[in-house]
Every structure is written in C-alpha cells, then in structure tokens.
Amino acid sequence: xxxxxxxxxxxxxxxxxxxxxxxxxxxxxxxxxxxxxxxxxxxxxxxxxxxxxxxxxxxxxxxxxxxxxxxxxxxxxxxxxxxxxxxxxxxxxxxxxxxxxxxxxxxxxxxxxxxxxxxxxxxxxxxxxxxxxxxxxxxxxxxxxxxxxxxxxxxxxxxxxxxxxxxxxxxxxxxxxxxxxxxxxxxxxxxxxxxxxxxxxxxxxxxxxxxxxxxxxxxxxxxxxxxxxxxxxxxxxxxxxxxxxxxxxxxxxxxxxxxxxxxxxxxxxxxxxxxxxxxxxxxxxxxxxxxxxxxxxx
Amino acid sequence: xxxxxxxxxxxxxxxxxxxxxxxxxxxxxxxxxxxxxxxxxxxxxxxxxxxxxxxxxxxxxxxxxxxxxxxxxxxxxxxxxxxxxxxxxxxxxxxxxxxxxxxxxxxxxxxxxxxxxxxxxxxxxxxxxxxxxxxxxxxxxxxxxxxxxxxxxxxxxxxxxxxxxxxxxxxxxxxxxxxxxxxxxxxxxxxxxxxxxxxxxxxxxxxxxxxxxxxxxxxxxxxxxxxxxxxxxxxxxxxxxxxxxxxxxxxxxx
Amino acid sequence: xxxxxxxxxxxxxxxxxxxxxxxxxxxxxxxxxxxxxxxxxxxxxxxxxxxxxxxxxxxxxxxxxxxxxxxxxxxxxxxxxxxxxxxxxxxxxxxxxxxxxxxxxxxxxxxxxxxxxxxxxxxxxxxxxxxxxxxxxxxxxxxxxxxxxxxxxxxxxxxxxxxxxxxxxxxxxxxxxxxxxxxxxxxxxxxxxxxxxxxxxxxxxxxxxxxxxxxxxxxxxxxxxxxxxxxxxxxxxxxxxxxxxxxxxxxxxxxxxxxxxxxxxxxxxx
Numbered sequence: 001x002x003x004x005x006x007x008x009x010x011x012x013x014x015x016x017x018x019x020x021x022x023x024x025x026x027x028x029x030x031x032x033x034x035x036x037x038x039x040x041x042x043x044x045x046x047x048x049x050x051x052x053x054x055x056x057x058x059x060x061x062x063x064x065x066x067x068x069x070x071x072x073x074x075x076x077x078x079x080x081x082x083x084x085x086x087x088x089x090x091x092x093x094x095x096x097x098x099x100x101x102x103x104x105x106x107x108x109x110x111x112x113x114x115x116x117x118x119x120x121x122x123x124x125x126x127x128x129x130x131x132x133x134x135x136x137x138x139x140x141x142x143x144x145x146x147x148x149x150x151x152x153x154x155x156x157x158x159x160x161x162x163x164x165x166x167x168x169x170x171x172x173x174x175x176x177x178x179x180x181x182x183x184x185x186x187x188x189x190x191x192x193x194x195x196x197x198x199x200x201x202x203x204x205x206x207x208x209x210x211x212x213x214x215x216x217x218x219x220x221x222x223x224x225x226x227x228x229x230x231x232x233x234x235x236x237x238x239x240x241x242x243x244x245x246x247x248x249x250x251x252x253x254x255x256x257x258x259x260x261x262x263x264x265x266x267x268x269x270x271x272x273x274x275x276x277x278x279x280x281x282x283x284x285x286x287x288x289x290x291x292x293x294x295x296x297x298x
Numbered sequence: 299x300x301x302x303x304x305x306x307x308x309x310x311x312x313x314x315x316x317x318x319x320x321x322x323x324x325x326x327x328x329x330x331x332x333x334x335x336x337x338x339x340x341x342x343x344x345x346x347x348x349x350x351x352x353x354x355x356x357x358x359x360x361x362x363x364x365x366x367x368x369x370x371x372x373x374x375x376x377x378x379x380x381x382x383x384x385x386x387x388x389x390x391x392x393x394x395x396x397x398x399x400x401x402x403x404x405x406x407x408x409x410x411x412x413x414x415x416x417x418x419x420x421x422x423x424x425x426x427x428x429x430x431x432x433x434x435x436x437x438x439x440x441x442x443x444x445x446x447x448x449x450x451x452x453x454x455x456x457x458x459x460x461x462x463x464x465x466x467x468x469x470x471x472x473x474x475x476x477x478x479x480x481x482x483x484x485x486x487x488x489x490x491x492x493x494x495x496x497x498x499x500x501x502x503x504x505x506x507x508x509x510x511x512x513x514x515x516x517x518x519x520x521x522x523x524x525x526x527x528x529x530x531x532x533x534x535x536x537x538x539x540x541x542x543x544x545x546x547x548x549x550x551x552x
Numbered sequence: 553x554x555x556x557x558x559x560x561x562x563x564x565x566x567x568x569x570x571x572x573x574x575x576x577x578x579x580x581x582x583x584x585x586x587x588x589x590x591x592x593x594x595x596x597x598x599x600x601x602x603x604x605x606x607x608x609x610x611x612x613x614x615x616x617x618x619x620x621x622x623x624x625x626x627x628x629x630x631x632x633x634x635x636x637x638x639x640x641x642x643x644x645x646x647x648x649x650x651x652x653x654x655x656x657x658x659x660x661x662x663x664x665x666x667x668x669x670x671x672x673x674x675x676x677x678x679x680x681x682x683x684x685x686x687x688x689x690x691x692x693x694x695x696x697x698x699x700x701x702x703x704x705x706x707x708x709x710x711x712x713x714x715x716x717x718x719x720x721x722x723x724x725x726x727x728x729x730x731x732x733x734x735x736x737x738x739x740x741x742x743x744x745x746x747x748x749x750x751x752x753x754x755x756x757x758x759x760x761x762x763x764x765x766x767x768x769x770x771x772x773x774x775x776x777x778x779x780x781x782x783x784x785x786x787x788x789x790x791x792x793x794x795x796x797x798x799x800x801x802x803x804x805x806x807x808x809x810x811x812x813x814x815x816x817x818x819x820x821x822x
Contacts, residue, residue, distance in 0.1 A: 005411075005412065005413035006413060009413070013709060013711045013712070016711055017626075017710075017711060019618060020618045020619075020621050020622045020626060021622060021626065023614075023615050023616075023618035023619040023621075023622060024618070024619050024622025024623060024626070024627065024636060025636070026615055026619055026681075027619060027636055027639040027640045027643055027681070027682065027685065028635060028636055028639040030639075030643060030678050030681065031639045031642055031643050031646075033654070033658065034643075034646060034650065034651070034654045034678075037653075037654050037657035037658040037662065038650060038653045038654055038657060040657060040662075041653070041656075041657040041661075094556075097553065098553060098556070098557060101553040101554075105553075110554070114554065114557055114558075116810055117557050117558055117561055118557065119806065119810065120561055120803055120806055120807070121557075121560065121561055123732075123735050123736070123739075123802050123803060123806045124564070124739075124799065124802070124803075125738070125739025125740070125741070125773055125798060125799070125802060126648070126739065126740070126741060126742070127739065127741040127773045127774075127776050127777050127798075128568075128739070128776070128795055128798060128799050128802075130777070131776055131777075131780055131791065131795050132564055132568075134780055134781070135571075135780070135791070135792075136564075136567060162560060216645070219645050222647070223645070223646070223647025223648065223649070223650070224647070225647065225648050225649040225741075225742040226648075226741045226742055226773075226777065229777075230777065230780070230781055250647060250649045250742075253649050253652075253653065254649055254652075254742055254745065257652075257653075257656070257745075257746050258745070258746065262661070270653075271653055271657070274649070274650050274653040277647050277649070277650055278646060278647075278650050281642075281645050281646060281647055281650075282642055282645070282646075284645070285641055285642045285644075285645035286638070286642065289638060289641050289642075352705065354701065354704050354705060357704065359628060359629050360629070381707045381708070381709055382707070383707075384704065384705065384706065384707035385706070385707035388705075388706075389705035389706075391698065391701065391702065391705070393698065395698045395699065395701075395702040397699055397702060397703070397717060398699070398717075398720075398721050399717075407703070407706065407708070407716070408706035408707060408708065411703075411706070411707065411708040411709070411712045411716070412707065457702070460702070460706060461705070461706065463706065464706055464707055
C-alpha cells in the first residue's frame with residue numbers, strides 16, 4: 001500500500017500538533033502573565049513610596065484620607081488569618097471525619113449518594129454562600145449569642161468552613177483510598193478494632209494526603225472573596241474574639257477597587273495586596289503539590 | 299544476493315528501560331518469507347524486540363535503544379516516514395483488541411488512515427482480510443456491530459484481520475493464543491499456515507510446541523540475549539548447540 | 553454523619569426557595585430590574601450571565617481540551633511536563649479576586665478592551681481553564697492504552713489516533729466536565745466585578761441579542777451581591793428570588809452532569 005494521504009491532510013495535521021503544543025504551554029504562560037500583570041499594576045508604588053514596615057506592621061488603613069493617608073494592612077492580614085484559622089479548625093476535623101466515614105463505613109450506594117451531595121455542596125457559588133451568611137447565619141448568631149451584629153469572624157469562619165469542606169473531603173478520601181487493603185486486613189487480622197485501625201493504621205498511612213487536603217483547604221480559605229466580603233462585616237481591626245467583625249485582604253480589594261482611581265496610590269496598594277495573596281496561595285499550592293507527589297513517589 | 303533474502307537484520311541491539319536492560323546485544327536475521335519462532339521465558343525481551351521493529355518503542359517512556367535494525371535493507375533509525383514502516387509490518391498483540399467501532403471500521407481503519415476513501419475498494423479489502431483471518435463467515439452479516447462485542451477468540455481474529463488490512467510484508471504475532479481457547483488457537487494456526495507463503499512471519503510464543511508446529515527456524519531468547527538460533531529440527535533435536543535450549547524446550551525450566 | 557452532610561444542602565436550598573416563593577413567576581425572569589433595583593425581575597442580569605458563561609467557555613474549551621491532549625497524549629515525562637502540570641495546579645489555586653486584578657490589568661487596561669463582556673469572559677476563561685484541563689485529562693486517561701497501541705501498530709499517526717479513537721471515546725467524559733464548568737462560571741462574581749459587569753443596565757426585554765461583546769452587562773451573581781448589600785430598601789423576597797434562580801441553575805446543571813455521567817458509565821462500549 002502506498003502513501004496516499006492528501007497533502008493538505010498532512011499539513012493540517014502538522015498545524016494541529018503545533019497548536020496542541022501551544023495550548024499545552026498556555027498554562028505556564030497564563031500563570032506567568034497573571035503574576036506579571038498584577039505586579040505591573042502595583043510596581044510603581046511598590047518601588048516608590050511603599051513602606052513594607054507600615055504595610056505589615058500597622059493597623060492603620062486610611063487609603064482615602066485627605067490628610068493622613070495610611071496603608072497599614074496588619075488588621076486585614078489578621079482578618080484573613082482569623083477567618084481562615086477558624087474555618088480550618090472546623091473544616092479539617094469535619095472534612096477528614098466525613099472522608100473516613102465515606103471511605104470506611106459506607107457501602108456502595110450510600111457512598112455514591114454522599115459523594116454527589118458533596119459535589120453539589122462544592123457547586124454552590126461563593127456569592128450565594130455570602131448571601132446565606134447575611135440572611136441566615138446573621139440573625140441566628142445575633143439571637144444565640146445576644147450579639148448586636150452577627151456579621152463577624154464566627155459567621156465568616158463557618159461559611160468558609162462549609163465552602164472548603166468539599167475539597168478537603170474529596171482529597172482526604174482519595175488519600176484514604178490509596179492505603180492498600182492489605183494494611184486493613186493485616187490490622188484486623190491482628191485483632192485491632194475499627195477505631196484502632198483508623199487511628200493507628202489509616203491516618204498515619206494517609207498522613208501526606210490529609211496534609212495536602214488541609215493545605216488546599218487553607219488555600220481556598222485565604223483566597224475566598226465574595227462570601228467573606230458579605231459575611232464578616234466591614235470592620236478593619238484585629239479581632240479579639242470570634243464575635244468581632246473583621247475585613248480580609250480579599251474583601252478589601254473587592255470593596256475598594258471600584259472606588260480607587262486607576263493608577264492612584266490606593267489602586268496600586270490594592271494590587272500589592274493581590275501580589276501578597278498570589279504569593280501566599282502559590283506557596284500553599286506548591287507545598288500541597290510536593291506533599292502529594294511525595295505519596296506517589298513512594 | 300544475500301541482501302534480498304534478509305528481510306530484517308538486527309545487529310547488536312540493546313534496549314534499556316531506565317536502569318533495567320531488557321535486551322543485551324541481540325544479533326539476528328529474519329529471512330524473507332520464513333516463519334521465525336521466538337521462544338523464551340517471560341521477561342526475556344521478546345515483546346520489546348517486536349516493539350523495536352515497528353518503532354512503537356518510541357512511545358514507551360524511558361526506553362533507550364542502541365544498535366542497528368534494518369528492515370528491507372533500510373535502517374529504521376534513519377527512516378523518514380515511520381508510519382510507512384509500520385504499515386509494512388502487521389502487529390498482533392497478546393490480548394485481543396477490538397477497537398470501539400464497528401467490525402467494518404476496525405478493518406477499514408488502517409486503509410482509511412493511509413488515505414483510501416473509495417467505498418468499493420474498502421469493502422473489497424475488508425472482506426479479503428476477514429476471510430484471510432477466518433472470521434468472514436461468522437461476521438459477514440453483522441459488519442456494523444461493535445468490534446468490542448465479539449468474543450475473545452473472534453476479537454483476536456479481528457486483530458489479525460486488522461493487522462493484514464494495510465497489506466504488510468511482515469506479520470508479527472506476540473503470544474496471540476494467550477487469551478483464547480485451544481480450538482480458536484488451532485484455527486489461527488491454520489490461518490498462519492495459509493499466510494506463510496506470502497509473507498514473513500515472526501511468531502513470539504511461550505508455547506514451545508506451537509513454535510515447533512509452525513516455525514521454519516527458531517530463536518531462543520534468554521535474559522535479553524540470543525541464546526541460540528537455528529532450524530526447528532536442530533533446536534528440537536537431542537543436541538542443540540546450547541544446553542539451556544535443550545532444557546527449555548524440554549520443559550526443565552521456563 | 554450522613555445527616556451532617558445532607559442537612560446543610562437541603563436546608564439551604566429549602567430555606568432560600570421558601571423565602572423566594574412569593575416572587576417567583578415567569579414575569580420575574582423576563583423583566584428588567586426596576587425602581588433602582590427595588591422591584592421588577594432579573595432579565596438583564598440573567599442574560600448577561602448567559603453571555604459571560606457561553607463566551608468564556610467558547611474561549612477556554614478549545615485551549616483547555618487541547619492542553620489536556622498535550623499533557624495526556626504528547627508530553628513525555630520530563631521537567632517541562634512537570635512544569636506545565638505544576639502551572640495547571642497553581643492556576644487552579646489562584647484566588648478569584650487575583651484573577652479579577654489580572655483581568656483588569658491585562659484585558660481592560662493593557663489590551664484596551666475596556667470594561668466589557670469580552671474582557672470579563674477572557675478573565676473567566678482563564679479561571680475555568682485549569683478545571684477543564686483536569687477533567688479532560690481524566691477523560692482521556694480513561695481510554696485504554698491498548699486502543700492507542702493498536703492504532704499505532706497499523707500505521708496511524710499520533711493525531712489520527714487521537715482524532716479517530718481517543719477523542720470519540722472520551723467525548724462523554726469531556727462533555728460532563730464542560731457542563732460542570734458552566735455551573736462554576738455562572739456562579740463567579742469577583743472576577744467579573746471589575747472587568748465587565750455593572751451594577752445596573754436595562755436592556756430590551758425578551759431580546760436574546762440585547763448585548764454586544766464590547767458592552768458592559770449585568771450578571772446574576774453580582775446582582776445578588778448588589779441588591780443584598782448595596783441597595784437599601786429592597787423587598788425581602790427579591791434577593792431570595794435572585795439567589796434561588798442562580799443556585800437552582802447551578803445545581804440543576806450539576807445534577808445534569810452527574811446523571812449523564814452515571815448513565816454513560818452504565819453503558820460503556822468496552
């Protein structure tokens with residue numbers, strides 16, 4: 001049989017393969033250009049006039065003041081940290097517990113249904129979560145704790161916990177599934193109870209995957225915008241209890257970018273916050289990826 | 299004149315997968331229109347040898363090949379159109395693979411990919427390939443059912459029909475009987491006896507008796523090296539050159 | 553534990569639906585917001601969301617699918633491939649508000665598109681890209697290696713193999729992934745806030761082509777944010793109605809993808 005493919009077919013195929021390679025590179029291109037453009041918009045102020053000591057050390061955030069302009073982001077950082085911390089201290093035990101329940105205690109059909117439920121939970125848009133914080137959680141917290149306002153760290157923390165649980169559950173479940181069945185059989189054969197099996201065998205064996213799940217959860221929590229914007233109340237201060245209102249880094253950008261004149265100092269500082277957020281999540285994701293790779297390497 | 303008689307010429311072939319060396323300096327010739335049986339225990343590099351010949355080894359991650367292989371006098375390392383090389387060789391894998399398309403499309407796939415569009419021509423070719431693979435009578439009325447719906451034995455014959463569909467000069471079979479019943483195996487062996495007059499056949503098998511039934515010459519691969527190659531009579535006689543060959547064909551190990 | 557997982561979902565959907573009941577009607581869908589968004593319906597934001605979602609997927613689907621083809625079918629296991637995979641993972645982790653900053657800096661200002669549907673869709677497209685890549689890759693990887701080898705053995709080229717065997721047999725998985733992205737993109741707010749979505753814009757009611765690519769538009773997600781936080785004196789049921797339309801659409805699209813997926817799993821060809 002001789003070569004009979006038409007010339008244009010061969011050329012089209014070569015073009016297609018070039019296109020495929022280009023698209024393959026696109027992810028790298030996009031991540032670099034995200035960094036580049038966010039950096040570019042903030043660079044002017046970052047290298048001229050930006051005071052990192054004020055930014056990281058002061059709680060005075062007066063970006064629009066006429067006489068006393070201050071860009072101290074410490075309270076915003078504290079806001080992000082407090083909401084993320086509370087969210088993770090709820091979501092990590094809950095998520096890992098749910099994952100253990102799904103992978104170790106559930107039979108086929110129930111497991112499928114629960115996984116679908118989790119998928120649906122993960123699909124609820126951020127703005128709807130914020131709306132729930134505003135209209136459902138807010139009055140509940142006000143009544144339960146007799147507080148003047150229910151938009152605070154507690155509210156935002158619970159909402160973000162609910163939002164980041166699905167990813168924690170699904171990654172933890174993958175990690176537990178990756179523990180070979182022989183481990184389970186061996187432990188049970190030695191007379192371990194189900195709880196001993198989970199504590200002594202499964203959790204240590206799946207440790208890296210669970211760590212990665214927690215890290216990705218933190219990444220989600222730090223980067224979450226709309227829900228915390230709506231549920232934490234706009235109050236720029238360092239929280240002393242979960243009943244205090246705060247404002248996070250993300251919410252600050254969302255709330256102020258619309259008002260800040262393009263290329264003004266204020267506008268550029270918001271982009272510097274963006275660089276900070278990008279860097280934090282980048283490091284978290286990188287670490288999580290390395291941890292997961294560690295599992296596969298073994 | 300020697301050159302025209304040698305279909306495949308392999309010289310000092312080494313193949314590594316990462317650190318593991320699976321072929322360690324194999325040199326052998328395959329003559330035109332002979333049936334060469336390649337026997338040897340599993341892990342001795344038989345399948346790898348076939349992958350080198352049609353250069354599908356290129357898509358095995360981490361595989362490093364050195365040495366020269368010439369097919370029809372052409373060094374396959376320097377060949378420009380690797381697809382033309384592959385069309386020159388029919389390859390039948392150990393497990394039957396019916397592609398998830400109709401029986402007709404399965405067999406017409408290779409000719410179509412090579413650029414044949416004419417429906418009449420395709421139909422003729424599909425029928426002749428299915429006949430050669432002794433499958434035509436069973437499927438001629440349902441050419442539009444899925445290839446994956448056939449039984450294992452039928453799928454293996456479909457695989458052979460597909461391997462013949464691009465009109466190859468060499469047919470390689472890699473332990474074709476591993477997943478099918480003895481009756482089908484015998485039928486395929488009959489098919490091969492029909493084909494041997496028209497093409498070069500390389501038959502990799504771990505069934506020594508199958509090699510004895512079909513092959514003109516036999517190569518015994520052991521641990522990535524060619525232990526012995528010779529005519530079937532010599533290999534199965536009481537005195538092959540290598541002691542190991544004698545032990546292997548008589549079932550002492552393997 | 554089962555209850556703990558199921559309860560939030562059921563309670564949330566049930567409560568919002570209950571509160572929204574008084575306002576739900578066809579009129580609600582097909583009229584613009586009125587009286588400073590204190591009455592009327594959601595036509596303008598609903599249509600805007602459709603535009604954003606469709607345009608962004610039209611941009612990200614080809615790039616994402618081809619990138620997945622590259623990663624699963626062409627890429628060798630080397631440092632470059634690891635870099636690409638790492639970039640995909642990190643792209644998926646970039647906070648949505650940073651995407652918004654990027655979209656503003658790159659598309660609105662640098663590329664000169666201004667605040668427009670196009671700029672917002674491009675921003676959304678880059679945000680949905682890593683998820684499309686991941687789901688497509690998974691669908692491609694589910695096609696058995698033996699099929700590819702069988703094709704290569706008969707002299708089919710790499711692209712022919714992909715085009716005639718790999719893609720036709722993974723298209724269902726790819727599509728379910730895309731459907732999920734529709735839901736994801738429809739719910740996003742932050743990335744479009746500064747790149748193309750506006751607080752208020754009235755359009756011709758009932759006209760499906762009321763927006764152009766360089767227009768600004770309203771969006772359902774942002775509209776929900778606006779009327780629940782920025783506008784005083786909005787009647788109680790209005791934001792709930794908006795929320796249930798958004799949530800209902802997202803969940804139904806998700807459920808659709810799940811149903812399609814289970815159906816297809818039940819009748820596989822191999």
